């Protein structure tokens with residue numbers, strides 16, 4: 001039977017997501033705690049995001065992974081759409097990062113390993129996230145990482161695989177583009193790893209123009225404090241590579257000595 005708003009008691013606002021606000025909510029009968037995202041239909045009309053919303057819902061309902069925030073279901077009334085999302089008790093990873101200034105190497109390695117596993121899972125299902133940033137990363141009650149926002153993910157057509165490896169028909173920019181898309185998430189892992197360990201992203205600059213220049217130049221420098229291990233810097237340097245095809249692949253990330261040595265296999269790392 002379809003859910004209605006009457007099935008939930010609404011609590012405090014948890015944040016403003018894209019196109020809507022998210023509230024703490026409790027399902028009345030089961031007392032189960034969820035995050036209820038409210039999206040106004042007029043916003044969907046105004047921004048013409050029907051197809052994107054539908055795609056996100058299809059993507060999110062099709063994904064089930066311990067490091068991807070669950071979408072349990074949805075319902076609507078005359079002017080709003082409600083998404084029943086998993087509640088992450090630990091809130092935004094960003095908060096932890098800002099509170100502590102930077103994460104320990106064990107925390108950073110654990111979260112990079114969790115992200116890598118979640119991305120390997122997504123790429124296996126031809127989903128490219130493309131918008132991973134600390135604000136979209138949540139923590140559950142055990143400190144386990146949950147990727148929350150599929151704001152710009154795309155269900156990439158897996159034509160190449162179904163063409164069983166014959167690339168003959170694909171234009172070079174098509175092939176390059178596809179690799180580039182997948183490897184964009186690997187690049188982001190490098191940015192995040194740096195940000196987890198130093199407290200801010202590597203190519204920060206006064207203006208967007210300068211940031212773009214620094215990114216295109218791979219103007220990567222490692223501050224002397226906090227003191228970060230050579231292995232960590234090695235992993236970052238193998239991810240922040242201009243040529244997408246030369247970035248460390250996700251399974252190579254999982255085998256990297258820094259990850260093997262520091263990541264908590266249970267993905268929680270209560271330090």
Ligand SMILES: O=C(Cc1cc(-c2ccc3c(-c4nc5ccccc5[nH]4)n[nH]c3c2)n[nH]1)Nc1cccc(F)c1
Pocket residue numbers: 014015016017018022035037053056057058060061069071083085086087088089090091092138148149150
């Ligand atoms: O909009 C989102 C992602 C999303 C998730 C959330 C979100 C935000 C916050 C939370 C929280 C949460 N727990 C907290 C604890 C303390 C402080 C803050 C907290 N926020 N738990 N679950 C959440 C989920 N906002 N936006 N997905 C989406 C959008 C359209 C279609 C679709 F299928 C999915």
